Amino acid sequence: MTLITGAALADGTSTDLRVADGTVVGLGRLTREPGERVLDADGLLLLTGLVDLHTHLRQPGGEGAETVLTGSRAAAAGGYTAVHAMPNTVPAADTAGVVEQVAALGEEAGYVDVRPVGAVSKGREGRELAELVSMARSRARVRLFSDDGSCVADPLLMRRALEYARIVDGVIAQHAEEPRLTAGAQLHEGAVAADLGLKGWPAVAEEAIIARDALLAESTGARLHVCHVSTAGSVDVRRWAKARGVRITAEVTPHHLWLTDEAARGYDPRFKVNPPLRTDDDVQALRAALADGTIDAVATDHAPHPAEAKRSEWSAAAMGMVGLETAVLVVQAAVVDTGLMGWPEVELAMSRRPAAIGGLTGAAQAVQVGRPADLVLLDPSHRRVLDTTHLAGRSTNSPFLGRSLPGRVVATLFRGVPTVLDGAVRAPEELTAGW
Amino acid sequence: MSDHLLTTRGFTRDAAVRLLDLAEDMADTQQRQVKKLPTLRGTTVVNLFFEDSTRTRISFEVAAKRLSADVITFSAKGSSVSKGESLQDTAQTLQAMGADGIVMRHPSSGAAHVLATSGWTRAGVVNAGDGTHEHPTQALLDAFTIRRRRDGDDSRGRDLAGLRVVIVGDVLHSRVARSNLWLLTALGASVRLVGPPTLLPAHVEGWPVTTGIDLDEAIADGPDVVMMLRVQRERMTEAFFPSAREYARLYGLSVARADALPSTSLVMHPGPMNRGLEIAGAVADSPRSTVLEQVQNGVAVRMAVLYDVLAGERA
Numbered sequence: 001m002t003l004i005t006g007a008a009l010a011d012g013t014s015t016d017l018r019v020a021d022g023t024v025v026g027l028g029r030l031t032r033e034p035g036e037r038v039l040d041a042d043g044l045l046l047l048t049g050l051v052d053l054h055t056h057l058r059q060p061g062g063e064g065a066e067t068v069l070t071g072s073r074a075a076a077a078g079g080y081t082a083v084h085a086m087p088n089t090v091p092a093a094d095t096a097g098v099v100e101q102v103a104a105l106g107e108e109a110g111y112v113d114v115r116p117v118g119a120v121s122k123g124r125e126g127r128e129l130a131e132l133v134s135m136a137r138s139r140a141r142v143r144l145f146s147d148d149g150s151c152v153a154d155p156l157l158m159r160r161a162l163e164y165a166r167i168v169d170g171v172i173a174q175h176a177e178e179p180r181l182t183a184g185a186q187l188h189e190g191a192v193a194a195d196l197g198l199k200g201w202p203a204v205a206e207e208a209i210i211a212r213d214a215l216l217a218e219s220t221g222a223r224l225h226v227c228h229v230s231t232a233g234s235v236d237v238r239r240w241a242k243a244r245g246v247r248i249t250a251e252v253t254p255h256h257l258w259l260t261d262e263a264a265r266g267y268d269p270r271f272k273v274n275p276p277l278r279t280d281d282d283v284q285a286l287r288a289a290l291a292d293g294t295i296d297a298v299a300t301d302h303a304p305h306p307a308e309a310k311r312s313e314w315s316a317a318a319m320g321m322v323g324l325e326t327a328v329l330v331v332q333a334a335v336v337d338t339g340l341m342g343w344p345e346v347e348l349a350m351s352r353r354p355a356a357i358g359g360l361t362g363a364a365q366a367v368q369v370g371r372p373a374d375l376v377l378l379d380p381s382h383r384r385v386l387d388t389t390h391l392a393g394r395s396t397n398s399p400f401l402g403r404s405l406p407g408r409v410v411a412t413l414f415r416g417v418p419t420v421l422d423g424a425v426r427a428p429e430e431l432t433a434g435w
Numbered sequence: 436m437s438d439h440l441l442t443t444r445g446f447t448r449d450a451a452v453r454l455l456d457l458a459e460d461m462a463d464t465q466q467r468q469v470k471k472l473p474t475l476r477g478t479t480v481v482n483l484f485f486e487d488s489t490r491t492r493i494s495f496e497v498a499a500k501r502l503s504a505d506v507i508t509f510s511a512k513g514s515s516v517s518k519g520e521s522l523q524d525t526a527q528t529l530q531a532m533g534a535d536g537i538v539m540r541h542p543s544s545g546a547a548h549v550l551a552t553s554g555w556t557r558a559g560v561v562n563a564g565d566g567t568h569e570h571p572t573q574a575l576l577d578a579f580t581i582r583r584r585r586d587g588d589d590s591r592g593r594d595l596a597g598l599r600v601v602i603v604g605d606v607l608h609s610r611v612a613r614s615n616l617w618l619l620t621a622l623g624a625s626v627r628l629v630g631p632p633t634l635l636p637a638h639v640e641g642w643p644v645t646t647g648i649d650l651d652e653a654i655a656d657g658p659d660v661v662m663m664l665r666v667q668r669e670r671m672t673e674a675f676f677p678s679a680r681e682y683a684r685l686y687g688l689s690v691a692r693a694d695a696l697p698s699t700s701l702v703m704h705p706g707p708m709n710r711g712l713e714i715a716g717a718v719a720d721s722p723r724s725t726v727l728e729q730v731q732n733g734v735a736v737r738m739a740v741l742y743d744v745l746a747g748e749r750a
Contacts, residue, residue, distance in 0.1 A: 193636075
């Protein structure tokens with residue numbers, strides 16, 4: 001048994017919390033029992049474990065950048081207890097066999113609940129539907145389907161996918177990017193791209209797909225989730241669709257809540273990402289939309305790349321940023337410290353709503369007796385300049401290196417077992433040995 | 436002295452005038468029987484061309500040789516670069532071989548900036564055109580050519596205050612346009628960009644220019660300089676414009692349009708030209724055309740740039 005003492009819940013109330021057999025068994029003023037381990041959480045914030053809807057673990061096929069194990073460690077370091085692993089692996093996660101393999105690797109790693117996302121189309125090629133029901137009914141229990149990295153651009157395939165996913169109450173998570181409008185695109189189509197001579201990536205390429213898909217979701221009655229919303233116009237479309245009663249949810253990444261295309265002025269490929277960094281107007285609109293619930297969730301789009309993929313001229317560099325380790329810190333900087341959101345709303349956006357979208361029913365609830373002890377302890381008063389020693393995955397392509405970030409993940413508990421203690425990720429053998 | 440020449444953005448008037456004056460000095464030496472100066476003797480300049488550009492490459496090669504530098508020309512085609520070697524490895528290799536200066540043409544915007552700031556090499560970097568970003572020596576030779584036509588032997592020390600320039604055509608993909616607009620405005624000129632809406636950048640609010648879509652209107656204003664940009668025929672297949680004929684009718688500098696210009700107006704083109712598309716052959720060959728002077732002045736301007744970047748101690 002473990003006793004966490006003096007923690008502050010998201011709403012500010014102070015509590016002790018007892019964990020036994022991976023479950024929360026006591027809340028309120030508790031007395032230490034003989035032999036019980038104590039975790040002093042005085043001054044720390046206790047939230048339900050974070051849930052990421054959008055993680056690239058790169059395995060199988062991309063083990064040079066990340067593996068299920070190393071990505072799980074990065075997730076734990078960031079306070080996560082569940083991640084949804086995107087299917088753009090080699091081979092793509094488009095069959096029951098591959099998603100079961102990823103889920104099994106996740107269980108073996110033991111740091112977080114690894115929930116595979118299935119591909120919408122075979123090979124993520126956007127032509128034929130993948131076996132969505134087989135993946136849903138496999139041991140991996142897939143609930144989210146996405147061709148992420150590519151858009152399901154064909155309107156007919158998108159419509160069929162939405163309809164067909166209803167068999168398993170699945171959610172189609174769309175990477176909204178009209179490919180004809182973004183061929184060769186390098187950076188948000190705006191003043192910075194014009195200056196730098198980089199091919200523009202127009203906002204409408206994202207917004208047009210979201211509008212189309214919202215109408216398809218409405219006409220089919222199916223569930224649509226929009227990945228990494230990045231523009232003010234997308235927020236407007238989302239708001240309009242929600243008002244019409246469309247079953248639509250949306251996520252935003254931490255980097256789109258903070259960084260703008262101005263960061264690309266030095267042609268540093270760490271700032272190259274899909275969708276691209278946008279303007280300050282977009283950042284402000286995304287923050288407001290997260291605060292008012294128009295955007296449901298924060299998702300990292302953690303996208304590890306080996307160093308050589310980012311050590312080049314801009315157009316040759318890979319797109320993507322690692323984000324698991326810094327997500328809650330960046331969210332604190334972007335919306336908590338700016339007064340737009342409180343911690344209860346952050347807990348909703350980073351844990352409970354993504355859990356609900358991903359179908360993790362057990363995790364989609366507040367801290368309470370009887371629920372799994374998936375928890376994170378944060379120290380919001382901490383501040384530090386991020387360096388690579390704060391990253392726990394295999395890759396270090398973070399856009400936040402060298403920046404001062406508030407907050408610190410002090411401890412993460414996954415099913416009652418600490419995966420992070422005193423800010424350090426524990427070794428695999430320590431996990432199996434218990435505490 | 437400059438460490439590198441990557442962009443014309445941020446040039447002050449005085450820095451630009453100083454460089455143009457230096458180019459005048461270089462041009463003077465080219466009138467002599469013996470054109471070679473000992474200035475960069477013992478210095479190694481690598482021409483690193485990841486894109487074909489015979490005229491720019493030769494211009495830099497001549498410029499470096501006239502300054503007595505050792506010149507190595509390295510074309511990406513058929514080299515290790517085409518076998519997948521990265522820019523980093525190429526740069527580090529050149530560093531290990533003792534390159535003092537690297538003149539680079541690269542298809543990726545920002546490549547020269549990355550080379551200069553990466554730490555892979557200590558060489559001085561001269562941007563000879565990076566993607567659709569900048570081509571600073573082209574802008575310098577254009578400004579030099581304008582100044583010579585305007586002020587002749589009395590050019591030294593002068594800027595281009597009050598000059599009105601129209602740049603016409605595919606601004607979106609033009610590194611020449613970008614470098615020119617920063618340099619010409621730094622020298623006091625005003626710049627108007629004219630082209631079809633498909634070939635003008637969507638966001639130029641940060642640029643010190645005006646824009647328009649009507650070439651005849653711009654010509655009716657009587658500009659001092661009309662600078663025509665090369666139009667690539669591939670753009671047609673990407674729906675930027677429907678046909679060469681319609682493009683030429685709307686944005687080509689025809690004889691009739693040239694005749695509508697004031698008699699003193701200059702017509703410029705960075706080359707290579709598509710005669711009959713963006714510029715009529717008769718206009719390109721007319722006395723108001725500076726096309727060959729631009730090529731000629733390119734050597735003096737590039738000598739000045741190489742001298743500016745490479746003479747003296749490097750940090």
